[in-house]
Amino acid sequence: MNELSSPVLLEHLFRRQAGRTVSGLAGLLGFEHLQLAEDAVQEAMLRAVQTWPFQAIPEKPEAWLFRVAHNYAISVLRRSTRLESKTGDLIAALEARTQSVENVDIEQNLRDDELRMIFMCCHPELAPDARVALSLKLVSGFSVGEIARIFMAEENTIAQRLVRAKKQIRERRLPLLMPHSLELPERLNSVLEVIYLMFSGGYATHNGEDLIRREVCLEALRLGQLVATSSMAAPRVDALVALMALQAARLPARMDAAGDLVLLEEQDRSLWDDELIALGFQYFSRSIAGEEISEWHVQAAIAATYATAESSEAIDWPAILGHYDQLLRMTGSPVVALNRAVAVVKVHGPEDALEALAPLENHAVMRGYHLLPAVRGRVLAALGRFTEAEAAFSAGLECDCAEPERRFLQRQLERVRADADSHMAHKSLA
Amino acid sequence: MPQYMLLLRDDRELFGKLGPEEMQKTIEKYYAWRNKPFVVDGAGLMEKAGRVMQKKNGSVSVTAGPYSESREVMGGYYTIEAASFDEAVKLASDNPHVNFGTIEIREVIHKSA
Numbered sequence: 124m125n126e127l128s129s130p131v132l133l134e135h136l137f138r139r140q141a142g143r144t145v146s147g148l149a150g151l152l153g154f155e156h157l158q159l160a161e162d163a164v165q166e167a168m169l170r171a172v173q174t175w176p177f178q179a180i181p182e183k184p185e186a187w188l189f190r191v192a193h194n195y196a197i198s199v200l201r202r203s204t205r206l207e208s209k210t211g212d213l214i215a216a217l218e219a220r221t222q223s224v225e226n227v228d229i230e231q232n233l234r235d236d237e238l239r240m241i242f243m244c245c246h247p248e249l250a251p252d253a254r255v256a257l258s259l260k261l262v263s264g265f266s267v268g269e270i271a272r273i274f275m276a277e278e279n280t281i282a283q284r285l286v287r288a289k290k291q292i293r294e295r296r297l298p299l300l301m302p303h304s305l306e307l308p309e310r311l312n313s314v315l316e317v318i319y320l321m322f323s324g325g326y327a328t329h330n331g332e333d334l335i336r337r338e339v340c341l342e343a344l345r346l347g348q349l350v351a352t353s354s355m356a357a358p359r360v361d362a363l364v365a366l367m368a369l370q371a372a373r374l375p376a377r378m379d380a381a382g383d384l385v386l387l388e389e390q391d392r393s394l395w396d397d398e399l400i401a402l403g404f405q406y407f408s409r410s411i412a413g414e415e416i417s418e419w420h421v422q423a424a425i426a427a428t429y430a431t432a433e434s435s436e437a438i439d440w441p442a443i444l445g446h447y448d449q450l451l452r453m454t455g456s457p458v459v460a461l462n463r464a465v466a467v468v469k470v471h472g473p474e475d476a477l478e479a480l481a482p483l484e485n486h487a488v489m490r491g492y493h494l495l496p497a498v499r500g501r502v503l504a505a506l507g508r509f510t511e512a513e514a515a516f517s518a519g520l521e522c523d524c525a526e527p528e529r530r531f532l533q534r535q536l537e538r539v540r541a542d543a544d545s546h547m548a549h550k551s552l553a
Numbered sequence: 554m555p556q557y558m559l560l561l562r563d564d565r566e567l568f569g570k571l572g573p574e575e576m577q578k579t580i581e582k583y584y585a586w587r588n589k590p591f592v593v594d595g596a597g598l599m600e601k602a603g604r605v606m607q608k609k610n611g612s613v614s615v616t617a618g619p620y621s622e623s624r625e626v627m628g629g630y631y632t633i634e635a636a637s638f639d640e641a642v643k644l645a646s647d648n649p650h651v652n653f654g655t656i657e658i659r660e661v662i663h664k665s666a
Binding site for chain 1: 563568571572574575576577580581583584596597600611628629
Protein backbone atom coordinates (compact mmCIF):
# COMPACT_ATOMS: atom_id res chain seq x y z
CA MET A 124 0.00 0.00 0.00
CA ASN A 125 3.02 2.21 -0.25
CA GLU A 126 1.60 4.03 -3.26
CA LEU A 127 -0.18 6.31 -0.78
CA SER A 128 2.46 8.75 0.30
CA SER A 129 2.67 9.27 4.02
CA PRO A 130 0.41 12.24 4.69
CA VAL A 131 1.14 14.86 7.25
CA LEU A 132 -1.51 16.75 9.16
CA LEU A 133 -0.62 20.13 10.59
CA GLU A 134 0.05 19.87 14.30
CA HIS A 135 -3.16 20.35 16.34
CA LEU A 136 -5.19 20.80 13.15
CA PHE A 137 -8.22 18.96 14.58
CA ARG A 138 -8.18 20.91 17.81
CA ARG A 139 -7.92 24.24 16.02
CA GLN A 140 -10.50 23.26 13.45
CA ALA A 141 -12.91 22.08 16.16
CA GLY A 142 -12.82 25.52 17.77
CA ARG A 143 -13.14 27.38 14.50
CA THR A 144 -15.96 25.24 13.19
CA VAL A 145 -17.99 25.30 16.42
CA SER A 146 -17.58 29.08 16.47
CA GLY A 147 -18.49 29.35 12.80
CA LEU A 148 -21.57 27.15 13.09
CA ALA A 149 -22.74 28.74 16.31
CA GLY A 150 -22.23 32.15 14.73
CA LEU A 151 -24.72 31.21 12.02
CA LEU A 152 -27.13 29.17 14.13
CA GLY A 153 -27.17 31.27 17.30
CA PHE A 154 -26.67 30.27 20.92
CA GLU A 155 -29.90 28.20 20.85
CA HIS A 156 -28.13 25.67 18.66
CA LEU A 157 -24.80 25.54 20.46
CA GLN A 158 -25.23 21.81 21.08
CA LEU A 159 -25.97 21.16 17.42
CA ALA A 160 -22.80 23.04 16.47
CA GLU A 161 -20.79 20.85 18.84
CA ASP A 162 -22.46 17.65 17.66
CA ALA A 163 -21.81 18.53 14.02
CA VAL A 164 -18.10 19.04 14.64
CA GLN A 165 -17.88 15.82 16.64
CA GLU A 166 -19.63 13.97 13.82
CA ALA A 167 -17.27 15.39 11.17
CA MET A 168 -14.20 14.32 13.14
CA LEU A 169 -15.71 10.92 13.84
CA ARG A 170 -16.22 10.37 10.11
CA ALA A 171 -12.67 11.47 9.46
CA VAL A 172 -11.24 8.99 11.92
CA GLN A 173 -13.38 6.20 10.47
CA THR A 174 -12.69 6.85 6.79
CA TRP A 175 -9.37 8.65 6.36
CA PRO A 176 -7.25 5.66 7.41
CA PHE A 177 -8.40 3.90 4.23
CA GLN A 178 -7.93 6.76 1.81
CA ALA A 179 -5.51 9.60 1.33
CA ILE A 180 -5.96 12.58 3.60
CA PRO A 181 -8.17 15.08 1.78
CA GLU A 182 -6.15 17.74 0.04
CA LYS A 183 -7.71 20.40 2.25
CA PRO A 184 -8.51 18.62 5.48
CA GLU A 185 -9.80 21.80 7.14
CA ALA A 186 -12.31 22.37 4.34
CA TRP A 187 -13.36 18.69 4.46
CA LEU A 188 -14.11 18.84 8.19
CA PHE A 189 -15.85 22.19 7.81
CA ARG A 190 -18.06 20.94 4.97
CA VAL A 191 -19.00 17.64 6.62
CA ALA A 192 -19.90 19.46 9.86
CA HIS A 193 -22.08 21.94 7.96
CA ASN A 194 -23.79 19.17 6.00
CA TYR A 195 -24.50 17.29 9.20
CA ALA A 196 -26.06 20.41 10.76
CA ILE A 197 -28.17 20.90 7.63
CA SER A 198 -29.44 17.32 7.71
CA VAL A 199 -30.34 17.55 11.40
CA LEU A 200 -32.21 20.80 10.85
CA ARG A 201 -34.07 19.29 7.88
CA ARG A 202 -35.18 16.36 10.02
CA SER A 203 -36.19 18.54 12.96
CA THR A 204 -39.85 18.05 13.71
CA ARG A 205 -40.70 21.57 14.70
CA LEU A 206 -39.96 23.27 11.45
CA GLU A 207 -39.99 26.92 12.23
CA SER A 208 -39.84 29.48 9.48
CA LYS A 209 -36.41 30.40 10.79
CA THR A 210 -35.11 26.88 10.12
CA GLY A 211 -35.31 27.43 6.38
CA ASP A 212 -33.18 30.56 6.68
CA LEU A 213 -30.63 28.76 8.81
CA ILE A 214 -30.35 25.95 6.26
CA ALA A 215 -29.88 28.47 3.46
CA ALA A 216 -27.16 30.28 5.42
CA LEU A 217 -25.36 27.01 6.15
CA GLU A 218 -25.54 25.96 2.52
CA ALA A 219 -24.19 29.31 1.36
CA ARG A 220 -21.27 29.02 3.72
CA THR A 221 -20.51 25.44 2.70
CA GLN A 222 -20.18 26.66 -0.87
CA SER A 223 -17.90 29.53 0.06
CA VAL A 224 -15.66 27.39 2.21
CA GLU A 225 -12.68 28.00 -0.03
CA ASN A 226 -13.40 31.67 -0.27
CA VAL A 227 -10.91 34.08 1.33
CA ASP A 228 -13.64 36.16 2.97
CA ILE A 229 -14.53 33.24 5.14
CA GLU A 230 -11.24 33.61 7.03
CA GLN A 231 -12.27 37.03 8.29
CA ASN A 232 -15.77 35.76 9.08
CA LEU A 233 -14.34 32.90 11.08
CA ARG A 234 -12.05 35.23 13.03
CA ASP A 235 -15.08 37.33 13.96
CA ASP A 236 -17.07 34.22 14.89
CA GLU A 237 -14.19 33.08 17.08
CA LEU A 238 -14.08 36.46 18.82
CA ARG A 239 -17.82 36.45 19.43
CA MET A 240 -17.51 32.95 20.85
CA ILE A 241 -14.72 34.06 23.21
CA PHE A 242 -16.84 36.93 24.47
CA MET A 243 -19.82 34.64 25.00
CA CYS A 244 -17.77 32.01 26.85
CA CYS A 245 -16.29 34.74 29.06
CA HIS A 246 -19.60 36.41 29.83
CA PRO A 247 -19.51 37.85 33.36
CA GLU A 248 -22.85 36.18 34.10
CA LEU A 249 -21.14 32.79 33.99
CA ALA A 250 -19.15 31.47 36.95
CA PRO A 251 -15.41 32.19 36.57
CA ASP A 252 -14.29 28.54 36.52
CA ALA A 253 -17.03 27.79 33.98
CA ARG A 254 -15.73 30.56 31.69
CA VAL A 255 -12.29 29.00 31.55
CA ALA A 256 -13.56 25.46 30.91
CA LEU A 257 -16.05 26.67 28.32
CA SER A 258 -13.44 28.68 26.43
CA LEU A 259 -11.01 25.77 26.37
CA LYS A 260 -13.75 23.44 25.12
CA LEU A 261 -15.59 25.60 22.59
CA VAL A 262 -12.99 28.09 21.37
CA SER A 263 -9.83 26.02 21.69
CA GLY A 264 -11.09 22.49 21.00
CA PHE A 265 -9.68 20.85 24.13
CA SER A 266 -11.49 17.71 25.29
CA VAL A 267 -13.09 17.31 28.72
CA GLY A 268 -10.31 14.88 29.64
CA GLU A 269 -7.61 17.35 28.63
CA ILE A 270 -9.25 20.20 30.57
CA ALA A 271 -9.45 17.94 33.62
CA ARG A 272 -5.74 17.15 33.27
CA ILE A 273 -4.82 20.83 32.99
CA PHE A 274 -6.67 21.79 36.16
CA MET A 275 -6.03 18.51 37.97
CA ALA A 276 -9.78 18.00 38.35
CA GLU A 277 -12.04 15.00 37.86
CA GLU A 278 -13.45 14.61 34.35
CA ASN A 279 -16.93 14.48 35.84
CA THR A 280 -16.45 17.80 37.57
CA ILE A 281 -15.42 19.47 34.34
CA ALA A 282 -18.22 17.80 32.36
CA GLN A 283 -20.82 19.00 34.87
CA ARG A 284 -19.32 22.47 34.90
CA LEU A 285 -19.69 22.62 31.11
CA VAL A 286 -23.27 21.34 31.17
CA ARG A 287 -24.23 23.95 33.77
CA ALA A 288 -22.57 26.74 31.83
CA LYS A 289 -24.31 25.79 28.59
CA LYS A 290 -27.63 25.64 30.41
CA GLN A 291 -27.00 29.15 31.74
CA ILE A 292 -26.23 30.37 28.23
CA ARG A 293 -29.59 29.04 27.02
CA GLU A 294 -31.61 30.26 29.98
CA ARG A 295 -30.08 33.71 30.11
CA ARG A 296 -30.04 33.90 26.35
CA LEU A 297 -26.44 35.09 26.23
CA PRO A 298 -26.02 36.10 22.62
CA LEU A 299 -23.07 35.59 20.33
CA LEU A 300 -22.55 39.28 19.80
CA MET A 301 -19.65 41.63 20.27
CA PRO A 302 -20.30 43.67 23.42
CA HIS A 303 -21.53 47.22 22.88
CA SER A 304 -19.35 50.09 23.96
CA LEU A 305 -20.97 50.63 27.39
CA GLU A 306 -20.32 47.11 28.60
CA LEU A 307 -17.08 46.70 26.68
CA PRO A 308 -14.63 47.41 29.53
CA GLU A 309 -16.21 44.84 31.85
CA ARG A 310 -16.58 42.25 29.11
CA LEU A 311 -13.03 42.76 27.86
CA ASN A 312 -11.61 42.49 31.38
CA SER A 313 -13.40 39.19 31.85
CA VAL A 314 -11.93 37.89 28.58
CA LEU A 315 -8.43 38.93 29.65
CA GLU A 316 -8.85 37.31 33.06
CA VAL A 317 -10.02 34.06 31.48
CA ILE A 318 -7.12 34.06 29.02
CA TYR A 319 -4.65 34.58 31.86
CA LEU A 320 -6.32 31.89 34.01
CA MET A 321 -5.95 29.56 31.05
CA PHE A 322 -2.30 30.53 30.75
CA SER A 323 -1.66 30.10 34.49
CA GLY A 324 -3.37 26.71 34.41
CA GLY A 325 -0.79 25.63 31.86
CA TYR A 326 2.09 27.43 33.57
CA ALA A 327 1.52 25.93 37.02
CA THR A 328 4.02 23.30 38.08
CA HIS A 329 2.78 19.77 38.03
CA ASN A 330 4.07 16.29 38.40
CA GLY A 331 6.12 15.33 35.42
CA GLU A 332 6.31 17.03 32.06
CA ASP A 333 2.99 17.11 30.32
CA LEU A 334 3.03 18.58 26.83
CA ILE A 335 -0.50 19.77 27.25
CA ARG A 336 0.65 22.44 29.69
CA ARG A 337 2.80 24.13 27.09
CA GLU A 338 0.00 23.77 24.54
CA VAL A 339 -2.45 25.57 26.82
CA CYS A 340 0.05 28.38 27.40
CA LEU A 341 0.54 28.84 23.66
CA GLU A 342 -3.21 28.68 23.04
CA ALA A 343 -3.81 31.42 25.64
CA LEU A 344 -1.14 33.45 23.88
CA ARG A 345 -2.87 32.88 20.53
CA LEU A 346 -6.23 34.02 21.92
CA GLY A 347 -4.59 37.09 23.41
CA GLN A 348 -3.12 37.96 20.04
CA LEU A 349 -6.48 37.34 18.37
CA VAL A 350 -8.13 39.90 20.67
CA ALA A 351 -5.16 42.28 20.42
CA THR A 352 -5.43 42.39 16.63
CA SER A 353 -9.21 42.79 16.55
CA SER A 354 -11.57 45.74 16.89
CA MET A 355 -11.50 44.99 20.65
CA ALA A 356 -7.82 45.92 20.84
CA ALA A 357 -6.69 47.99 23.81
CA PRO A 358 -3.28 48.68 25.39
CA ARG A 359 -4.06 46.33 28.27
CA VAL A 360 -4.61 43.49 25.80
CA ASP A 361 -1.14 44.14 24.38
CA ALA A 362 0.25 44.17 27.92
CA LEU A 363 -1.32 40.79 28.67
CA VAL A 364 0.09 39.31 25.45
CA ALA A 365 3.53 40.71 26.36
CA LEU A 366 3.30 39.20 29.85
CA MET A 367 2.31 35.76 28.55
CA ALA A 368 4.94 35.73 25.80
CA LEU A 369 7.73 36.72 28.21
CA GLN A 370 6.65 34.13 30.78
CA ALA A 371 6.13 31.39 28.18
CA ALA A 372 9.66 32.07 26.90
CA ARG A 373 10.98 30.76 30.21
CA LEU A 374 9.07 27.45 30.07
CA PRO A 375 12.01 25.43 28.62
CA ALA A 376 14.32 26.57 31.45
CA ARG A 377 11.94 26.11 34.34
CA MET A 378 12.73 22.49 35.07
CA ASP A 379 16.06 20.73 35.04
CA ALA A 380 16.75 17.32 33.50
CA ALA A 381 15.64 15.60 36.69
CA GLY A 382 12.28 17.39 36.57
CA ASP A 383 13.20 19.66 39.45
CA LEU A 384 12.19 23.31 39.66
CA VAL A 385 14.82 25.87 38.76
CA LEU A 386 14.42 29.31 40.33
CA LEU A 387 14.18 32.17 37.87
CA GLU A 388 17.50 33.58 39.08
CA GLU A 389 19.24 30.26 38.52
CA GLN A 390 17.77 29.49 35.10
CA ASP A 391 19.98 28.92 32.07
CA ARG A 392 19.04 31.96 30.01
CA SER A 393 20.26 30.39 26.80
CA LEU A 394 17.27 28.04 27.06
CA TRP A 395 14.78 30.90 26.94
CA ASP A 396 12.78 31.08 23.73
CA ASP A 397 14.12 34.03 21.73
CA GLU A 398 11.13 34.27 19.44
CA LEU A 399 8.72 34.54 22.34
CA ILE A 400 10.93 37.13 24.02
CA ALA A 401 10.95 39.18 20.83
CA LEU A 402 7.17 38.84 20.57
CA GLY A 403 6.84 39.88 24.20
CA PHE A 404 8.89 43.03 23.72
CA GLN A 405 7.02 43.87 20.52
CA TYR A 406 3.70 43.76 22.37
CA PHE A 407 5.20 45.47 25.40
CA SER A 408 6.17 48.53 23.37
CA ARG A 409 2.72 48.57 21.76
CA SER A 410 1.15 48.42 25.22
CA ILE A 411 2.94 51.49 26.54
CA ALA A 412 2.05 53.62 23.52
CA GLY A 413 -1.18 54.79 25.18
CA GLU A 414 -2.03 56.50 28.45
CA GLU A 415 -3.47 53.45 30.10
CA ILE A 416 -1.60 51.61 32.86
CA SER A 417 -3.33 48.39 33.88
CA GLU A 418 -2.26 45.58 36.19
CA TRP A 419 -1.23 43.70 33.05
CA HIS A 420 1.12 46.55 32.20
CA VAL A 421 2.88 46.36 35.54
CA GLN A 422 3.11 42.57 35.44
CA ALA A 423 4.49 42.75 31.90
CA ALA A 424 7.02 45.36 33.05
CA ILE A 425 8.24 42.95 35.73
CA ALA A 426 8.60 40.12 33.21
CA ALA A 427 10.36 42.51 30.82
CA THR A 428 12.83 43.59 33.52
CA TYR A 429 13.82 39.97 34.13
CA ALA A 430 14.12 39.35 30.40
CA THR A 431 16.30 42.42 29.78
CA ALA A 432 18.95 41.42 32.30
CA GLU A 433 22.03 39.92 30.65
CA SER A 434 22.58 37.58 33.57
CA SER A 435 20.91 36.86 36.89
CA GLU A 436 23.45 39.14 38.63
CA ALA A 437 22.37 41.98 36.36
CA ILE A 438 18.66 41.90 37.31
CA ASP A 439 17.52 45.42 38.14
CA TRP A 440 15.97 44.63 41.54
CA PRO A 441 15.14 48.22 42.49
CA ALA A 442 13.09 48.52 39.27
CA ILE A 443 11.33 45.23 40.04
CA LEU A 444 10.58 46.36 43.58
CA GLY A 445 9.17 49.61 42.19
CA HIS A 446 6.85 47.65 39.90
CA TYR A 447 5.71 45.44 42.77
CA ASP A 448 5.01 48.51 44.92
CA GLN A 449 2.81 49.83 42.15
CA LEU A 450 1.10 46.48 41.60
CA LEU A 451 0.44 46.12 45.32
CA ARG A 452 -1.19 49.56 45.40
CA MET A 453 -3.38 48.58 42.45
CA THR A 454 -4.43 45.13 43.66
CA GLY A 455 -3.83 44.84 47.39
CA SER A 456 -3.26 41.16 46.66
CA PRO A 457 -1.37 39.12 49.30
CA VAL A 458 0.22 37.03 46.53
CA VAL A 459 1.65 40.22 45.04
CA ALA A 460 2.86 41.23 48.51
CA LEU A 461 4.64 37.88 48.81
CA ASN A 462 6.40 38.35 45.47
CA ARG A 463 7.27 41.89 46.48
CA ALA A 464 8.97 40.53 49.62
CA VAL A 465 11.37 38.56 47.41
CA ALA A 466 12.41 41.82 45.75
CA VAL A 467 12.71 43.48 49.18
CA VAL A 468 15.32 40.89 50.18
CA LYS A 469 17.41 41.88 47.15
CA VAL A 470 17.06 45.63 47.61
CA HIS A 471 16.80 46.22 51.36
CA GLY A 472 17.92 42.93 52.86
CA PRO A 473 16.24 40.08 54.75
CA GLU A 474 15.41 42.10 57.88
CA ASP A 475 13.02 44.35 55.93
CA ALA A 476 11.67 41.40 53.98
CA LEU A 477 10.74 39.58 57.18
CA GLU A 478 8.83 42.65 58.26
CA ALA A 479 7.05 42.76 54.90
CA LEU A 480 6.04 39.12 55.28
CA ALA A 481 4.65 39.49 58.80
CA PRO A 482 1.18 40.81 57.87
CA LEU A 483 0.70 37.93 55.42
CA GLU A 484 0.90 35.24 58.09
CA ASN A 485 -2.71 35.61 59.18
CA HIS A 486 -4.15 36.26 55.75
CA ALA A 487 -6.95 33.84 54.87
CA VAL A 488 -5.88 33.62 51.21
CA MET A 489 -2.38 32.54 52.21
CA ARG A 490 -3.47 29.70 54.48
CA GLY A 491 -2.06 26.46 53.12
CA TYR A 492 -0.16 28.25 50.35
CA HIS A 493 3.28 26.60 50.30
CA LEU A 494 5.13 29.59 48.83
CA LEU A 495 4.64 31.75 51.93
CA PRO A 496 6.62 29.44 54.27
CA ALA A 497 9.05 28.78 51.41
CA VAL A 498 9.90 32.49 51.08
CA ARG A 499 9.87 32.95 54.85
CA GLY A 500 12.29 30.05 55.21
CA ARG A 501 14.74 31.58 52.73
CA VAL A 502 14.57 34.96 54.45
CA LEU A 503 15.15 33.40 57.89
CA ALA A 504 18.06 31.34 56.55
CA ALA A 505 19.61 34.52 55.13
CA LEU A 506 19.37 36.01 58.62
CA GLY A 507 21.13 32.96 60.06
CA ARG A 508 17.99 31.99 62.00
CA PHE A 509 18.35 28.36 60.92
CA THR A 510 16.02 26.68 63.42
CA GLU A 511 13.16 28.98 62.45
CA ALA A 512 13.99 28.50 58.77
CA GLU A 513 13.83 24.76 59.24
CA ALA A 514 10.42 25.09 60.85
CA ALA A 515 9.23 27.25 57.95
CA PHE A 516 10.32 24.76 55.28
CA SER A 517 8.76 21.92 57.27
CA ALA A 518 5.52 23.92 57.41
CA GLY A 519 5.75 24.38 53.62
CA LEU A 520 6.00 20.64 53.19
CA GLU A 521 2.74 20.28 55.12
CA CYS A 522 0.93 22.27 52.41
CA ASP A 523 -0.71 20.87 49.35
CA CYS A 524 1.67 21.21 46.40
CA ALA A 525 2.98 19.44 43.32
CA GLU A 526 5.82 16.94 43.51
CA PRO A 527 8.56 19.16 41.96
CA GLU A 528 7.70 21.89 44.48
CA ARG A 529 7.76 19.38 47.32
CA ARG A 530 11.22 18.24 46.23
CA PHE A 531 12.29 21.87 46.00
CA LEU A 532 11.18 22.51 49.60
CA GLN A 533 12.85 19.30 50.70
CA ARG A 534 16.16 20.44 49.15
CA GLN A 535 15.86 23.82 50.86
CA LEU A 536 15.18 22.09 54.17
CA GLU A 537 18.24 19.87 53.80
CA ARG A 538 20.42 22.81 52.83
CA VAL A 539 19.35 24.84 55.86
CA ARG A 540 19.98 21.85 58.14
CA ALA A 541 23.48 21.50 56.73
CA ASP A 542 24.07 25.22 57.17
CA ALA A 543 22.88 25.02 60.76
CA ASP A 544 25.25 22.12 61.45
CA SER A 545 28.31 23.85 60.00
CA HIS A 546 27.34 27.00 61.88
CA MET A 547 27.23 25.02 65.12
CA ALA A 548 30.59 23.47 64.29
CA HIS A 549 32.10 26.91 63.78
CA LYS A 550 30.63 28.13 67.03
CA SER A 551 32.03 25.25 69.04
CA LEU A 552 35.42 25.82 67.46
CA ALA A 553 35.39 29.48 68.37
CA MET B 554 4.54 -15.63 1.95
CA PRO B 555 1.07 -16.37 3.34
CA GLN B 556 -1.42 -13.53 3.29
CA TYR B 557 -3.93 -12.68 5.97
CA MET B 558 -7.01 -10.58 5.78
CA LEU B 559 -7.89 -8.32 8.68
CA LEU B 560 -11.59 -7.52 8.89
CA LEU B 561 -12.19 -4.38 10.92
CA ARG B 562 -15.44 -3.72 12.70
CA ASP B 563 -15.95 -0.25 14.20
CA ASP B 564 -17.47 0.64 17.53
CA ARG B 565 -18.60 4.22 17.02
CA GLU B 566 -19.14 4.72 20.70
CA LEU B 567 -15.46 4.10 21.38
CA PHE B 568 -14.38 6.48 18.62
CA GLY B 569 -16.90 9.01 19.98
CA LYS B 570 -15.07 9.20 23.29
CA LEU B 571 -12.05 10.80 21.63
CA GLY B 572 -11.46 14.55 21.70
CA PRO B 573 -10.22 16.40 18.60
CA GLU B 574 -6.51 16.03 19.39
CA GLU B 575 -6.90 12.32 20.12
CA MET B 576 -8.84 11.86 16.88
CA GLN B 577 -5.98 13.39 14.92
CA LYS B 578 -3.39 11.32 16.79
CA THR B 579 -5.46 8.19 16.10
CA ILE B 580 -5.62 8.92 12.37
CA GLU B 581 -1.86 9.42 12.36
CA LYS B 582 -1.41 6.04 14.06
CA TYR B 583 -3.56 4.31 11.45
CA TYR B 584 -1.44 5.86 8.69
CA ALA B 585 1.80 4.89 10.36
CA TRP B 586 0.60 1.28 10.56
CA ARG B 587 -0.74 1.21 7.01
CA ASN B 588 2.58 2.43 5.63
CA LYS B 589 4.45 -0.51 7.07
CA PRO B 590 5.97 -2.84 4.47
CA PHE B 591 3.88 -5.90 5.32
CA VAL B 592 0.60 -4.20 4.35
CA VAL B 593 -0.42 -5.39 0.89
CA ASP B 594 -3.80 -3.82 0.40
CA GLY B 595 -6.76 -2.30 2.18
CA ALA B 596 -10.00 -0.42 1.70
CA GLY B 597 -12.70 1.20 3.77
CA LEU B 598 -16.42 0.61 3.47
CA MET B 599 -19.11 3.25 3.47
CA GLU B 600 -20.89 3.38 6.76
CA LYS B 601 -24.47 3.38 5.50
CA ALA B 602 -26.17 -0.01 5.46
CA GLY B 603 -25.60 -2.15 2.35
CA ARG B 604 -27.78 -4.80 0.71
CA VAL B 605 -27.93 -8.51 1.33
CA MET B 606 -28.75 -10.81 -1.57
CA GLN B 607 -29.98 -14.34 -1.27
CA LYS B 608 -31.76 -16.76 -3.56
CA LYS B 609 -35.12 -17.73 -2.17
CA ASN B 610 -37.65 -19.94 -3.89
CA GLY B 611 -35.88 -19.61 -7.20
CA SER B 612 -35.51 -15.82 -7.24
CA VAL B 613 -32.86 -13.55 -5.83
CA SER B 614 -34.13 -11.46 -2.96
CA VAL B 615 -32.38 -8.24 -2.11
CA THR B 616 -32.86 -6.83 1.33
CA ALA B 617 -31.48 -3.72 2.91
CA GLY B 618 -28.97 -4.34 5.62
CA PRO B 619 -27.32 -5.84 7.37
CA TYR B 620 -28.51 -3.71 10.21
CA SER B 621 -25.95 -4.83 12.65
CA GLU B 622 -27.58 -6.01 15.81
CA SER B 623 -24.40 -5.36 17.67
CA ARG B 624 -23.08 -1.82 17.57
CA GLU B 625 -20.20 -2.93 15.43
CA VAL B 626 -20.24 -2.32 11.70
CA MET B 627 -17.68 -3.59 9.21
CA GLY B 628 -15.56 -0.56 8.48
CA GLY B 629 -12.90 -1.94 6.17
CA TYR B 630 -10.21 -4.52 5.63
CA TYR B 631 -6.46 -4.86 5.18
CA THR B 632 -4.46 -7.63 3.58
CA ILE B 633 -1.06 -8.25 5.12
CA GLU B 634 1.81 -10.64 4.58
CA ALA B 635 3.13 -12.64 7.50
CA ALA B 636 5.21 -15.76 7.98
CA SER B 637 2.66 -17.39 10.26
CA PHE B 638 -0.70 -16.89 11.88
CA ASP B 639 1.03 -15.92 15.12
CA GLU B 640 3.04 -13.28 13.34
CA ALA B 641 -0.09 -11.96 11.63
CA VAL B 642 -1.76 -11.62 15.03
CA LYS B 643 1.29 -9.83 16.37
CA LEU B 644 1.38 -7.37 13.45
CA ALA B 645 -2.36 -6.74 13.67
CA SER B 646 -2.22 -6.07 17.39
CA ASP B 647 -0.22 -2.91 16.67
CA ASN B 648 -3.08 -1.57 14.58
CA PRO B 649 -4.84 1.18 16.56
CA HIS B 650 -8.16 -0.37 15.63
CA VAL B 651 -7.86 -2.82 18.52
CA ASN B 652 -8.97 0.14 20.65
CA PHE B 653 -12.03 0.98 18.59
CA GLY B 654 -13.74 -2.26 17.71
CA THR B 655 -12.62 -5.71 16.66
CA ILE B 656 -10.19 -7.14 14.14
CA GLU B 657 -10.96 -10.56 12.72
CA ILE B 658 -7.94 -12.29 11.17
CA ARG B 659 -8.37 -14.89 8.42
CA GLU B 660 -5.71 -16.58 6.38
CA VAL B 661 -6.20 -16.09 2.64
CA ILE B 662 -6.30 -19.33 0.62
CA HIS B 663 -3.09 -19.47 -1.33
CA LYS B 664 -3.48 -19.36 -5.11
CA SER B 665 -1.27 -22.27 -6.17
CA ALA B 666 0.62 -21.72 -9.35
